[in-house]
Amino acid sequence: MPAVKITGIDTLQVRIPLDTWAPPPMFAGRPRTHVEGLYVRVTTDKGVTGWGESFGSSGTTVIAAFDNWIRHLAVGQDPADTALVPRIERLLHGLGRAGPVMHALSGLDIALWDIRGKLEGVSVSKLLDGPRRKRVETYASLLQYSGNVEDVKRNTERALKLGYRHIKLHERTPEAVAAARAVTGPDIPIKVDTNCAWLPGEANAPVLGMKPSKPYWVEEPIWPPEDFESAARLRKATGVPIAMGENATSPSDFRKMIAAGAVDYVQPSIVKIGGITQFMRIAGESETAGVTCVPHAFFFGPGYLATLHCIACKERDAPLERLFADVAHVTYAKTVPDVNGAVEVPDRPGLGADPEDELFAKYKV
Ligand SMILES: [Mg+2]
Structure with missing residues (x-):
């Protein structure tokens, strides 16, 4: 019993x-x-x-x-x-x-x-033999503006004003990336998520077109995302860093993408890949192999807090993704606030905060 x-x-x-x-x-x-x-x-x-x-x-x-x-x-x-x-x-x-x-x-x-x-x-970080760091930087993950450079510029500016020092775009054109770079200046990392935009033969030209804007990485450039060989060829041909992993389905997928030479950054999604248990295994194996884990975290709830604890405990530091928009209710806005592009890792028991009753009272389906 x-x-x-x-x-x-x-x-x-x-x-x-x-x-x-x-x-x-x-x-x-x-x-x-x-x-x-x-x-x-x-x-x-x-x-x-x-x-x-x-x-x-x-x-x-x-x-x-x-x-x-x-x-x-x-x-x-x-x-x-x-x-x-x-x-x-x-x-x-x-x-x-x-x-x-x-x-x-x-x-x-x-x-x-x-x-x-x-x-x-004890906190989840403690259970994971950490934390190694008590504060994690966040990055503003802008939504997709379908190549509209005015939307890209205005919202990149908005993120910088709020204190973010890392930006992610969900755009597919060199012009959109150049527009963000013009706003940020040379020193802010700009990640570019293309959501599997191209077939293998189509990706080289747009990725090379983005290269002068110095993308920190290009994310999921290839359809289908499990075509690690084509991603490896693109990475080698362009010299642009590649990130992927939110659509991977197991730790073995991550081993294969690393073995193929397809990635500079792996991005397990804790709400899809099997939670904290599998996430920490993937982060450990990937970083031992020399590839930094910078997770997918396009969500606000317990998965976000779990990702925060995992980043705080894994070997290499990484920024935490923050969906960048006005959201009618931001879970943990008061208990684990994102201030000036960073969050403190809670040391309260468990994840460190429960979702608010108000969230369910107003927005439960
Ligand atoms: Mg993505």
């Missing part, structure tokens, strides 16, 4: 209105007008509650994964058992090694780390 037992798992879907200061970008064929969040609340018989987050855009498919396959395997089990999520993953392997099942297990894993910290009265 475990000393502590999981008594329930609730899935809370939220949709929070978003103002990007430009026409809304498209995502999966629809205008992105809201931040989509999928929060996972795990309760125990000792009164301790943990919070996790799954990939929000997967929405009700993650809820269905919990309802159909995961909840009955986790309820009654010991939340302190670090083998629990790997055991469920193996049991469910035939249902898809990526997608809703893994997104759901990512949220469960994060919630269990939160519970473990709260039970022991």
